[in-house]
Amino acid sequence: MAEILNLVGSKIRDYRKAKGLSQDQLAELCGFHFSYIGGVERGERNISLENLAKIAETLKVEPKVFFDFNHSFVQPPSDKKEAALQEVLTLLQAKELRHIQMTKKLLMEIFKTFPRQ
Structure with a gap:
């Protein structure tokens, strides 16, 4: 206890x-x-x-x-961008390494379609 x-x-x-x-x-x-x-x-x-x-x-x-003992404490986000990043991180933390790597590859391909800043 x-x-x-x-x-x-x-x-x-x-x-x-x-x-x-x-x-x-x-x-x-x-x-x-x-x-x-x-x-x-x-x-x-x-x-x-x-x-x-x-x-x-x-x-x-x-x-x-x-x-929630499965995740370390994460500082509460201070803005919308940080909140969105934290959501993505939380989703990925529950996945297997191969799924995380696949997601990374997909994101890289998607980002190639965005205009350069």
């Missing part, structure tokens, strides 16, 4: 830092005691679903992101 607490806590820490918030600031925004967030992030606290939802809402993410 401790493993999932550490994994979820680590995800919360990543998203908190990406938003530029301290543990104290996040705790205050969520209505928690200042030491609570630190305990959650270190995997020392068994966070309730209600509190997880408060943290997710404050960080403006879906609660499910805290349970």
